[in-house]
Amino acid sequence: VSLDYAKKVEEEPDLTEAQVQEIALKQINKYFDDLAKKGISDWAQPFVKAVIDNYIMTGDDASDPYGSFRPQDYITRQEVASVVTKALHLNSGVSDWAKAAWEKACEAGILDGTMPGQMLTREQFAVILDRLGLIDAYMDNK
Numbered sequence: 001v002s003l004d005y006a007k008k009v010e011e012e013p014d015l016t017e018a019q020v021q022e023i024a025l026k027q028i029n030k031y032f033d034d035l036a037k038k039g040i041s042d043w044a045q046p047f048v049k050a051v052i053d054n055y056i057m058t059g060d061d062a063s064d065p066y067g068s069f070r071p072q073d074y075i076t077r078q079e080v081a082s083v084v085t086k087a088l089h090l091n092s093g094v095s096d097w098a099k100a101a102w103e104k105a106c107e108a109g110i111l112d113g114t115m116p117g118q119m120l121t122r123e124q125f126a127v128i129l130d131r132l133g134l135i136d137a138y139m140d141n142k
Helices: 003-011 017-037 042-053 077-087 096-107 122-131 134-140
Strands: none
Touching: 122 134
């Protein structure tokens, strides 16, 4: 909320609908003027606003996602992966502390990459032990 709006409310606590619309329009125009100053083309501004407002893309500085948004920079493959994952709500559900181990286990074929937050059944654990070759080793030692 801008200082202009706060001052206006303080001066005139009972705003008309027309006054509220005028204030809102000024704020929207100011926002898009700021995007234009960052080099974002007119046609792209509503889309940039939508992806930032929905946390699909942000700038490098989390405290100022609009101010650090780099619309004219090249995008890396990992940045595209992040955008697509967020846009399609493909969050893996893997906790940060387990992410590296989870990815390694999936790459090695030990885990199938699904349902990281669900409890493991005995059957699923048996499959994991088998994939690790531990079932055969156990059976050979019997």
